Amino acid sequence: EPEVTQTPSHQVTQMGQEVILRCVPISNHLYFYWYRQILGQKVEFLVSFYNNEISEKSEIFDDQFSVERPDGSNFTLKIRSTKLEDSAMYFCASSEFGHPTSGELFFGEGSRLTVL
């Protein structure tokens, strides 16, 4: 069964370092997303991406964050200068269609980011 894959599963970094989290969405999907979950808190939307551009982003997704689809299969989230509060589980998701009436989101296993 097709699945969304994420790497790395866990990354530890020093505050101020750049981090890139990688995702391979399901191959025929066109819409891609990043969500995050700080330990003990709700899952939060970060950004959605379609046709090589951001379609929506939340207040969390500030200038420190960027997303890219560098090739036909990968979708990346970059945090330019990590802060302690960026420590969280980051989930990538993809969908075939961009509207809730047309289907569901499929999520990856997550990348746990620990900022020291």
Next chain:
Amino acid sequence: KQEVTQIPAALSVPEGENLVLNCSFTDSAIYNLQWFRQDPGKGLTSLLLIQSSQREQTSGRLNASLDKSSGRSTLYIAASQPGDSATYLCAVPNDMDSNYQLIWGAGTKLIIKP
């Protein structure tokens, strides 16, 4: 602004019992509602998606119901097993124009005792 609440926050029951998890949302204008399972430190596994036009959706021992007018959904788990122990999350799209910005509940942590 849509808010999603799940009660109870935690639930512990003996193996074999049937149980119900609750999810409520403040804005009834939703397209769908999705139930997920999350094991400790792991990803989000979709269990059931129920469209706004549906009242129920079933998968194996799981049955999700949706009552849009009252802003409620329930997830019924029949004949619970220790392997069902996990956190169960519900989520709805943010608003009618949003392309899949999900709003999440905090989850119900379920423990099934052998």
